Amino acid sequence: MEFSCTRQELLDGVNAVSKAVSARPTMPILSGIYMEVQENSLRFLATDMELGIEYTIPIRATKPGTTVVNAKIFNEMVRRLPDGPITFLLSEDSSLLKVRYFGSELSLNTMNPIEFPVLPHIVEGEHVTLTQGQFKEMTRLVGFSASSDESRPWFTGILWDVNPEYIRWVATDTHRLSFLQGTMVSSTVQEGRQFILHAKTLIDVARLLHEEENPIHLTITKSQVLIETEQMRVILRIIEGQYPKYQQVIPKEYKCRMTVKVKALLEAVDRAALASLGKEGSNIIKISMDGNILTIRSNSPEVGHIHEEVFVDREGDSISIAFNYRYLQEALKVFSVEDIYIDLTGPLVPGVIRPIGEDRYLYLIVPVRTV
Amino acid sequence: MEFSCTRQELLDGVNAVSKAVSARPTMPILSGIYMEVQENSLRFLATDMELGIEYTIPIRATKPGTTVVNAKIFNEMVRRLPDGPITFLLSEDSSLLKVRYFGSELSLNTMNPIEFPVLPHIVEGEHVTLTQGQFKEMTRLVGFSASSDESRPWFTGILWDVNPEYIRWVATDTHRLSFLQGTMVSSTVQEGRQFILHAKTLIDVARLLHEEENPIHLTITKSQVLIETEQMRVILRIIEGQYPKYQQVIPKEYKCRMTVKVKALLEAVDRAALASLGKEGSNIIKISMDGNILTIRSNSPEVGHIHEEVFVDREGDSISIAFNYRYLQEALKVFSVEDIYIDLTGPLVPGVIRPIGEDRYLYLIVPVRTV
Numbered sequence: 001m002e003f004s005c006t007r008q009e010l011l012d013g014v015n016a017v018s019k020a021v022s023a024r025p026t027m028p029i030l031s032g033i034y035m036e037v038q039e040n041s042l043r044f045l046a047t048d049m050e051l052g053i054e055y056t057i058p059i060r061a062t063k064p065g066t067t068v069v070n071a072k073i074f075n076e077m078v079r080r081l082p083d084g085p086i087t088f089l090l091s092e093d094s095s096l097l098k099v100r101y102f103g104s105e106l107s108l109n110t111m112n113p114i115e116f117p118v119l120p121h122i123v124e125g126e127h128v129t130l131t132q133g134q135f136k137e138m139t140r141l142v143g144f145s146a147s148s149d150e151s152r153p154w155f156t157g158i159l160w161d162v163n164p165e166y167i168r169w170v171a172t173d174t175h176r177l178s179f180l181q182g183t184m185v186s187s188t189v190q191e192g193r194q195f196i197l198h199a200k201t202l203i204d205v206a207r208l209l210h211e212e213e214n215p216i217h218l219t220i221t222k223s224q225v226l227i228e229t230e231q232m233r234v235i236l237r238i239i240e241g242q243y244p245k246y247q248q249v250i251p252k253e254y255k256c257r258m259t260v261k262v263k264a265l266l267e268a269v270d271r272a273a274l275a276s277l278g279k280e281g282s283n284i285i286k287i288s289m290d291g292n293i294l295t296i297r298s299n300s301p302e303v304g305h306i307h308e309e310v311f312v313d314r315e316g317d318s319i320s321i322a323f324n325y326r327y328l329q330e331a332l333k334v335f336s337v338e339d340i341y342i343d344l345t346g347p348l349v350p351g352v353i354r355p356i357g358e359d360r361y362l363y364l365i366v367p368v369r370t371v
Numbered sequence: 372m373e374f375s376c377t378r379q380e381l382l383d384g385v386n387a388v389s390k391a392v393s394a395r396p397t398m399p400i401l402s403g404i405y406m407e408v409q410e411n412s413l414r415f416l417a418t419d420m421e422l423g424i425e426y427t428i429p430i431r432a433t434k435p436g437t438t439v440v441n442a443k444i445f446n447e448m449v450r451r452l453p454d455g456p457i458t459f460l461l462s463e464d465s466s467l468l469k470v471r472y473f474g475s476e477l478s479l480n481t482m483n484p485i486e487f488p489v490l491p492h493i494v495e496g497e498h499v500t501l502t503q504g505q506f507k508e509m510t511r512l513v514g515f516s517a518s519s520d521e522s523r524p525w526f527t528g529i530l531w532d533v534n535p536e537y538i539r540w541v542a543t544d545t546h547r548l549s550f551l552q553g554t555m556v557s558s559t560v561q562e563g564r565q566f567i568l569h570a571k572t573l574i575d576v577a578r579l580l581h582e583e584e585n586p587i588h589l590t591i592t593k594s595q596v597l598i599e600t601e602q603m604r605v606i607l608r609i610i611e612g613q614y615p616k617y618q619q620v621i622p623k624e625y626k627c628r629m630t631v632k633v634k635a636l637l638e639a640v641d642r643a644a645l646a647s648l649g650k651e652g653s654n655i656i657k658i659s660m661d662g663n664i665l666t667i668r669s670n671s672p673e674v675g676h677i678h679e680e681v682f683v684d685r686e687g688d689s690i691s692i693a694f695n696y697r698y699l700q701e702a703l704k705v706f707s708v709e710d711i712y713i714d715l716t717g718p719l720v721p722g723v724i725r726p727i728g729e730d731r732y733l734y735l736i737v738p739v740r741t742v
Contacts, residue, residue: 070649070673070674072648073645073648073649073673073674076645076648077642077645080638080641080642080645081642082638096675096676102680103664103680104639104642104678104679104680105678106642106645106675106676106677106678107675107676107677107678108674108675109672109673109674109675267451267453268475270451271448271451271452271475271477274444274447274448274451274477277443277444277447278441278444293474301480302441302444302480303441303444303479303480304467304477304478304479304480305467305477305478306476306477306478307475307476307477307478308475309473309474309475
């Protein structure tokens, strides 16, 4: 095994597969990154047996071969390499990977590539193709609503609801819910198909996508999903569990619709959140309205009282309602539009936010009951 | 108490005094920031009884007064205030500080300003004046060599060695030592005076200085030092203890002088430091020389072997020596020059680094004994 490449090329590959390396590997070999050199390509592979990521970069090889190096050490090394050509050479007995640049040489200990688990070969299954831009929009608008509580694993995922006519994504932690209807480039799904994929992993995959218009392909089997781009293959396990019927919780109508500036509302919520500071702090903010003024109130024994006013356009009733500020704040941070609708029905009915201009999307927040 | 100002003006004051608020205050009132409004000024004051910081900003007051607010909450609030004019108003009974902007109002709970300890009034003492630029250079080049081990408090400080003819600063953690001879604008010190001030605090003070050419005044008493600029007053306790005689450890001559590029050496040391990763990692790097090549070697059972070559100009003997890479790395990061001298005498004699162009400075590293 002998090849040359630059630091930046290596960084791309190492960053991509590092997401699949477990912090506490169950077998020593899984602390490694598998590298396979062919004539014009270097394929990186890492897996924690739940998730596998493969990433291929173009290189100039003089001798093919395979090896496994410790992921953490390789990652740190690549970051510190100089600009300019770098040559990699596997020693005669395969025990050392020699890294050469200018007059210097670094010899990394290797592991036996035969021990490294191969990713399953997936060809059979239903196929869905999206643009990478659509995939990224999905993770941005939906991903943050998933739970991080592993005791109910289905809530840590994003539900993919795929039909011949549409694709929908949903995530919820039971306190709020994100819903997006997307568009597909193509699909072989004949009947409705629902499956749950880990939200954090999808967000990690989205970060590796740089070409909005290029395709991203999914192959969906019974228990796994393969996600592919030109450079990357990711294999994820489907999360088991019964997802709640999301259609039933989305209010069909509203009694009050406000048009609100995202920036003004976010700044007011940020200040109202001051009441959450301190030991007896509260996450609850109370919302009420009078004419075209939306009032947000919060208070805590340590901080004091906060009274924020935001100018809105309003049609319909005046409604008082209370929310956990975090669920409002997190959503307001992900919107790329300037204005949103807030639709309310009553103090105990979930509020619905619809970004104006991202109209295939909605965000639902369950209110807090207050005295 | 009633006044107006902008968010940025408040931020400057709050940031400055926050360094003096203890994370674990010994009295509840010390979790606060004292604010004193006069006709054209707002004075902030905070202290943990070891360190006191006062910072004054210009404002437009309609009514003078004093109050104390919780430092953490006030800090968070100021960050979240909108751009534009902000009005502060103390309630009739002094229990709430009302903060008004646009139509909104925030009422912060206050504490009784009478309980707040006043900073001692220091006028008597010896005086030294520096430029703020000189003060900043001192903290940058010397401060990082101080120890963070509070069990020998004098090593957490910077020694000020003031004489009618010169001012010198020294910091050491016993593994390495920084020395700088500076220039004073003026001084009333008649005989030699040595005192130790906490390095971290001096670094914090330096961060608040923005006018290189403006003066910074010190008033030195038996147990305290007052540091003053136009806007700021800082009172520090002098650290007690016997500082080692630093002149005795600085080698007077050398047997080998190398001229080295800082950037190339730092990159090589960063890579050699890879050997410190992992459970059995080592911080030791071995240095040797052959002609105009400086070789750095390190190794560890987990990582492998590292062999780095750096081109140098050399006069004198070829010497092999070993260092803890951290002491080399930390120093190389603070230099603002491109080239340094490294002066060596033998494997067990401290090495001396002199930045070329910062020639009133030297940095000494104690070598590691290796087999």
